[in-house]
Amino acid sequence: MELDSHGVEQQVSTGALPGWDAVEHHVLVAHERSREHADGVVADYIPILATVDPELFGVCVAEVDGEVHAAGDADVSFSIQSISKAFVYALVCGRLGHEVVRERIGVNNTGLAFNSVVAIELNDGHPMNPMVNAGAIATTALMPGDTAEEQWQAVRDGLSRFAGRPLALDTVVYESEAATNQRNRAIARLLESYGRIELDPLAVVDVYTKQCALLVTARDLAIMGATLADGGINPVTGEQVVSPEVCRDTLAVMASTGLYERSGEWLFEIGLPGKSGVAGGIVTIAPGKGGIGVFSPRLDPAGNSVRGQRATAYLSRALGLNTFASAMHQPRATEKESS
């Protein structure tokens, strides 16, 4: 076994999903039970997102052995939006390593909105974490490539390898956001003023805006999540996309900051790392077991899919995924014998 960056043999937590039939059954039940909830509102600050059918709802689980279970609109495409942040971060972690990304991007929650400018000012220009826009834009700036076009190709190629298929850009979503993303441009300029972005900040925002407009399905998200659950190996293509250490680091950041200002509540209810996006997708990872992808466009006030959270909470409980759940200690054979 390899040593990690701290010179320690990294052991892994264990556990397995229940059998195929049980997972299949619970994915259908998660969809059925959550479908009746019509609360929340569709995002409209990116104008084109407001035109989506709010009733769309897909649920998918991908197991680390490559089995996939889907219910509802699991093959309907939507823009990945903020969920891209987690996967671009993983690619950058692989490139720069644990210590560098911790120092340059950060791993702590801001407690403020994802597009907060105040958070940057309160932290002396530090982007704080890769799941808020400041940290995500600073992370995209660290993707390989000599030009913005090369960086964009590296983002698209990397996320496609997580999904196991070529992901397409939704040019309508990209153009809608590019015309209205003055705030992200301001964030990039502010980072530049603090010396946190060395490239042309507007070119970096353009790559970031394209990365958010990549089209995925709930099925893609489940497979992308299962890749992070499987030590970086895509369970469908068998490709090693990132290392096990990168997966661990990425999941830790997702657990603390993946669900906007509701990250604490998410961890309390669901007990798993996840990342949501304003188009209504959520990816969730059960380390060593699999990934969950959900899509439903109505959002809570923080920007998280309402049905998506309900379906994931159900699956976490029904499939025994909560990483904080434990059963009473069973004495080992030797202890039993001596008592």
Ligand code: GLU
């Ligand atoms: N492209 C969006 C933005 O930067 C992503 C928002 C999100 O999904 O949180 O505003």
